[in-house]
Amino acid sequence: MIKEGAHTYIDGQGPVVPYTGKYAVKLEDPFAVIRDRWAAAGITDAYAYRPLRVEFELTDRCNDTCKSCGMGAKPVSEGVTLSDAQLDRLVAQFADVGLSSVAITGGEPFVSSRALYRFMEAARGTVDIGKLTTNGIWGTEKGTPHVFGRLAEAGFLDSRIFVPLLMVSIGEQTTPLDRIARIIHHATTEFTDRELNVAVSSLADPADRKHRVYELLDVYEKTYGQFPHDRVHSTMRVYLENERLADQAPINRPGETTVTRWMKACYDCFAPTVGTYVLPCALMKVSGDLYSCAAFNVPEKLGFGNLFQEPFREILDRVNSSAYVRTVRAGHGLKGVGDVVPPSVTDRMTCGSFCGSCKLLINAFEAATGEQEPGGRLRTFIPLQGLSVREGQSA
Template sequence: MIKEGAHTYIDGQGPVVPYTGKYAVKLDDPFAVIRDRWNTAGITGSYRPLRVEFELTDRCNDSCKSCGMGAVPVSQGVTLSDAQLDRLVGQFSDVGLSSVAITGGEPLVASRALYRFMDLARGTVDIGKLTTNGIWGTTTGTPHVFQRLVDSGFLDSRIFVPLLMVSIGEQTTPLDRIARIIHHATTEFTDRDLGVAVSSLADPADRKHRVYELIELYEQTYGDFPHDRVHSTMRVYLENERLEDQAPINRPGTTTVTRWMQACYDCFAPTVGTYVLPCALMKVNGDLYSCAAFNVPSKLGFGNLFREEFREILNRVNSSAYVRAVRAGHGLKGVSAAVPPSVTDEMTCGSFCGSCKLLIDKFEAATGEQEPGGRLPTFVPLQGLVLREGQSA
């Protein structure tokens, strides 16, 4: 499988090779096209997202205990309404957004809304990624869903090669369905039509990934696994402060925040290939966060796209002293002027996002600058809910 990080292209740091990387582009000058869209829309500031990853629905057919997205049972969840989908397309167009990524919940349990949004977005914003647990990968469902995706415009992108991301981990979707989806995608479409990826999240206690089981099953059924077509994302579950009922995550946190800061990349630098950055996250209730990591700190929530204009929210992000410090410093190390090593050497945690959460609080205390974000309510799942696994970008 193609490991993440093989092809990373950052604006201003060398040429872009089209059709390479998990988040491949079709153009050799994508940043020029993206900048032109921003300029035409009159969007300025150091934070201008290339993509918004949004929850089409929080309904899911599964019930994974470590869900990072806060999905709920199909009977209890909600799906974006037609009016909300119409508003999103208008808001995305207004700011010259280049692409979106659709997630859930499970988007295919809200298939009418999914196909409707794709059709609405056609010619306005690229559908750069669709994340699914593959529940639809039956003998009859696989060709049917692929045809509906094609008919709805999933492949009609102008900048990005659309990516189908199949997530495996705690999900109960039988692996033969995942294998069938991968086989159909890689035999019926070229890498210029469609990208394919498997996201495998493991429990930090044993760090076991089901992807190896998937490969073995695929080869028993179809022959050689298409390693040259399928991108791999292998991570472990992370704690999520927005989900009070999330199953406990036992991940050792012995790395100092200083080390996390030193290793942090610039998540606000325009990037394609390995990632699409900057990338925002919109929850199903409209809350927008300036980072698309599923465990993004709550203080990076800057507004609600159903109550406010996207332009207003972008202005709020760009007024954030913390975001400006991270952007100017090309990563979390940019916060070191306000939160020096003498402080961060004594702080430990288990992830980049965990470091970010700790640093925001320290940054506010050191500078007296209260973040304009963090105004969003903490997401609280329904009482007694069993949560489904989440998705990382």
């Protein structure tokens, strides 16, 4: 499989090769097109933070019950799905700031397929559907061709900047691997890499770091022959702690690393990037709460507002008023915070991830500057009747 990181393109750092990388683009000058979209929307270079993508939860309902779910999904009977009114508002909000692409996640988007297809149809021609994440529950013999047909009809393949990516997630999921194999086979035989990219996200418990991807390869090759390694991108990581998942299975990550070391290894997540990633990337929870980073366990203080309560522009203004965000952006990653929070402090701080170090750094940054950051003040949106859909209700 194509390992993540094979093709990274950063604005201003060399040419872009179209149709390469997990998050491939169709254009030789995508950043120029993206900048033109921002300029037309009045989102100028004065903004230190301008997201190329928003990853949003279409629903928090899921057919599965993974104990270490990074998104904190709920059972189908308990979760909510964005309503037609909310989806229409998002399309308008994204258009207003010239957003180039979105990534759809959950929960499991296909347990709310009507809303999924409706959003795609509404967004067609306005914003690219750059990524769709699924656990592949629909990969049955009859379901696979039907779903791919509906995705094409709804406009999933009609992006203008990005090659759409279908991300199939395996790990604790209970979806039979023969369904995942069927989805991969259909995607790679019925579509070219200029029409559709395919990726497998394999998350492992940090205690043993075992990945199910090797089981998947065995299942695929027994059924279809040689695995299409040249078409399928891989993301192989371990589960992280998620403070929003109260009953998450314990994550026993061996060892602790100093925040200083995490800072030195951090890449510039706010630099315009395509190929390996699409950055900067914001995250919108099903509540409408918007975060300036799309990491699973993003610190709550990087939450800057609610897209169902206020305009995207106002939230962007709030993000860009954050001294912490501006410092990270100017310093090309977390290492830039070292001018405010010195090694004498960060050498004594330890954690198990980049996100954990970011959370600790925000608190230390506030203590050093004496100012509270504008993030972390989310007024979690409680949907009004008729604005969100529970199982068994109609929109």
